[in-house]
Amino acid sequence: MRIRDLLIDPPLVLAPMEGVTDVTFRRLVRRIGGVSLTCTEFIPARGLVERPDRCKELADFDPDEHPLVIQLFGRDPELLAEGARVAEGLGADVVDLNMGCPSKKVCAHSGGSALMKEPELVQRIVRTVRAAVQGPLTVKMRAGWDPEHQNAPELAWMCQEEGAEAVTVHWRTRAELYGGTLRYEVVAEVKRRLTVPVLFNGDVIDAESARAALGATGCDGLMVGRGAIRDPWVFRRIAHALYGGPPVVVDAAEQERVLLGYYDDILERFGSEKGALGRWKKITRYFGEGLEGGEILRDRVLHSRTVDEARDEVRAFFAGMAA
Ligand SMILES: Cc1cc2nc3c(=O)[nH]c(=O)nc-3n(C[C@H](O)[C@H](O)[C@H](O)COP(=O)(O)O)c2cc1C
Missing domain, CATH: 3.20.20.70 (Aldolase class I)
Known part of the structure; x- marks a missing residue:
């Protein structure tokens, strides 16, 4: 086109x-x-x-x-x-x-x-x-x-x-x-x-x-x-x-890496944890829809009060997926 x-x-x-x-x-x-x-x-x-x-x-x-x-x-x-x-x-x-x-x-x-x-x-x-x-x-x-x-x-x-x-x-x-x-x-x-x-x-x-x-x-x-x-x-x-191209296979480790990496990127851009966390929650809401059991990830991140808490929830979710 x-x-x-x-x-x-x-x-x-x-x-x-x-x-x-x-x-x-x-x-x-x-x-x-x-x-x-x-x-x-x-x-x-x-x-x-x-x-x-x-x-x-x-x-x-x-x-x-x-x-x-x-x-x-x-x-x-x-x-x-x-x-x-x-x-x-x-x-x-x-x-x-x-x-x-x-x-x-x-x-x-x-x-x-x-x-x-x-x-x-x-x-x-x-x-x-x-x-x-x-x-x-x-x-x-x-x-x-x-x-x-x-x-x-x-x-x-x-x-x-x-x-x-x-x-x-x-x-x-x-x-x-x-x-x-x-x-x-x-x-x-x-x-x-x-x-x-x-x-x-x-x-x-x-x-x-x-x-x-x-x-x-x-x-x-x-x-x-x-x-x-x-x-x-x-x-x-x-x-x-x-x-044309091979099927795209994305594993949980890659999804986790992208989600956490994205957070670092917005934090750098927003400069404030509060603004960045708000935006990250918004993205995670949709991102969770694409994952099995993603509503758990969405709810946990949504209720996180700090960035560290949200990060831990993401890590725990994907660790659970891998297990
Ligand atoms: C959170 C959100 C924000 C949007 N903001 C805009 C916008 O700024 N400009 C626009 O033309 N459409 C906006 N849209 C509409 C989308 O561009 C798109 O037309 C709509 O979501 C349907 O496409 P989709 O099913 O692929 O999401 C927005 C949609 C969403 C969900």
Whole structure:
């Protein structure tokens, strides 16, 4: 898959996730491999323009992290355009516009997925941002606002006509939040209408779900979010199964090493044990889902009051697994 002249091979992309996909998590996933494009969590365009000192941390990336997507959210075309310029200035290879966030806070200000209810505004946004940046511009959206308004095919086409160079579609509507029953039709329709690459997103967690999504929609690539927290090896697993390579086998010792190593990395970044522990707990919640008996690990880490306690719980859990 190519987004303009950027080769995204294998066509596997880490989804933006607020509070998760900071530079340390993206580093972890990139080190494991199989992922070709990584994305920051959403950054308010207004913040990036008016309070760059506060938002720069969100846009932090490693010198070798290219190609990199910086995702912006907002609803003011001029502010988004200015934010996109700043993002490019910081080193983004691609600027992505968020039209999929379901959070009440974001939608209350009519950003994120609420934009899907305002196609004319979306048109102005994409046109204005397109004119402001040199590099590729992409859009991420949901299937629509609710099951009665699944307008992703029309909206994605309009974004393409205004200059978006790839579109990611999460199969759910905003009303479904993170529930609902997996459907491929709307994303498949987006793919049929567009000539730029279309990425499928939502509940891709392994090679089987990846193959099914690509087969049912004909999409050019996949974006994976929660599946990568649960199993940071997911990109390698999918890449090897679909595009060639030996099966990826990860033992408990490797899982333990990665989880503890990740903690050291966030501690260094946050500088405070409290902030780092909070974030580590969040990751461990998902990571536990990928392990047999992982709810025990999750509960024990969640109830840890100190870093040392949490580390001991991780070690004890994996020692139990090995036994
Ligand atoms: C904790 C969390 C934070 C998220 N933050 C963002 C975000 O900043 N920008 C965005 O476009 N989507 C965000 N999403 C949505 C994901 O990018 C993705 O579309 C969604 O989780 C479905 O994909 P998945 O099933 O692979 O996780 C977030 C999702 C989660 C779980």
